[in-house]
Amino acid sequence: MKETNSIRLEFQSRSINEGFARAAAAVFAAQLDPTLDELNDIKTAVSEAVTNCIVHAYPDSIGKILLRARSFPNNSIEIIVRDWGRGIPDVDRAREPMFTTGGDERSGMGFTIMESFMDSVKIRSAPERGTTVTMRRSISIRAARK
Amino acid sequence: MKIEERFADGELTLCLRGELDHHAAKLIAHELEGAVDKRLPSACVLDFGGVSFMDSSGIAVIIKARRRADELGASLRVVGVGRQPERVLTAAGLGRLVSIETASE
Ligand SMILES: Nc1ncnc2c1ncn2[C@@H]1O[C@H](COP(=O)(O)OP(=O)(O)O)[C@@H](O)[C@H]1O
Ligand SMILES: [Mg+2]
Numbered sequence: 001m002k003e004t005n006s007i008r009l010e011f012q013s014r015s016i017n018e019g020f021a022r023a024a025a026a027v028f029a030a031q032l033d034p035t036l037d038e039l040n041d042i043k044t045a046v047s048e049a050v051t052n053c054i055v056h057a058y059p060d061s062i063g064k065i066l067l068r069a070r071s072f073p074n075n076s077i078e079i080i081v082r083d084w085g086r087g088i089p090d091v092d093r094a095r096e097p098m099f100t101t102g103g104d105e106r107s108g109m110g111f112t113i114m115e116s117f118m119d120s121v122k123i124r125s126a127p128e129r130g131t132t133v134t135m136r137r138s139i140s141i142r143a144a145r146k
Numbered sequence: 147m148k149i150e151e152r153f154a155d156g157e158l159t160l161c162l163r164g165e166l167d168h169h170a171a172k173l174i175a176h177e178l179e180g181a182v183d184k185r186l187p188s189a190c191v192l193d194f195g196g197v198s199f200m201d202s203s204g205i206a207v208i209i210k211a212r213r214r215a216d217e218l219g220a221s222l223r224v225v226g227v228g229r230q231p232e233r234v235l236t237a238a239g240l241g242r243l244v245s246i247e248t249a250s251e
Contacts, residue, residue, distance in 0.1 A: 015167075015168055015169035015172060016169055018167045018168060018169050019165060019167065019169065022167075022199075036229075037229070037233070040199075040229075040230040040233065041233070043199070044199075044201050044230070044233075044234060047167055047199075047201040048201055048202060051167065051168045051201065051202075051203065054168065055168060097238075097239075104206065104209075104210055104213075105171070105172075105175075105203075105206055106202075106203075106206050107202045107203075107205040107206040107209060107238065109202040109205050109237075109238040110201075110202045112237065112238065113201070113202055113234060113237050113238060116237040117233075117237065
């Protein structure tokens with residue numbers, strides 16, 4: 001499907017940018033006229049994916065994070081969060097609720113939340129090459145609501 | 147993110163205000179632990195009334211508080227939970243671990 005609109009945003013893996021990234025994604029998603037819940041779901045999923053890059057992909061360095069968002073005529077949105085960090089050795093394991101390599105600062109619920117708030121979550125990762133998380137969500141059409 | 151602290155009759159209430167993400171959680175971790183260690187409360191209340199956004203970093207904060215409360219033999223309640231934080235807590239099934247009261251209750 002041909003995209004209606006798209007954005008690309010590159011930023012450093014500093015934790016202060018977590019708020020920046022989810023706000024940018026929310027402003028882009030707002031073009032699809034979502035409900036507040038839909039908007040917050042997208043914002044939360046982006047916050048999870050970006051935080052993972054900052055915490056896990058680049059644990060002791062500052063690296064590059066790319067956020068891409070695309071909207072489509074069927075009122076759906078695709079969000080891609082990419083890093084060039086450590087990578088995930090076992091993606092199936094990483095997806096399991098409560099699995100974390102982050103100690104007691106992390107809950108291990110990030111992927112679980114992304115999966116429950118988005119329609120689909122795809123993870124591509126290679127050790128020492130980086131990780132790409134692709135999430136899709138369709139937004140209800142305003143006229144069809146109520 | 148800002149924290150306000152109230153203490154009365156052994157009950158420590160910590161009011162959180164702002165967006166509770168990984169960045170904020172890092173900044174408040176010390177303050178939260180410090181408040182609990184100083185007061186050694188028998189009941190602990192996390193007031194989320196001012197939390198406008200949270201992600202799974204907030205879940206880690208609550209789980210840590212749960213563990214600390216258990217060590218002290220204290221109770222723990224999370225109150226004033228708004229709609230977005232509630233959706234996150236529900237998705238994570240946190241209601242099984244901690245008593246959660248929404249803002250409308
Ligand atoms: N971008 C990433 N780069 C490297 N490892 C990651 C990345 N995202 C997730 N992981 C791994 O997957 C695990 C689970 O992630 P998640 O469900 O978000 O929980 P948490 O972030 O609380 O650990 C992480 O602990 C980490 O080991
Ligand atoms: Mg995470």
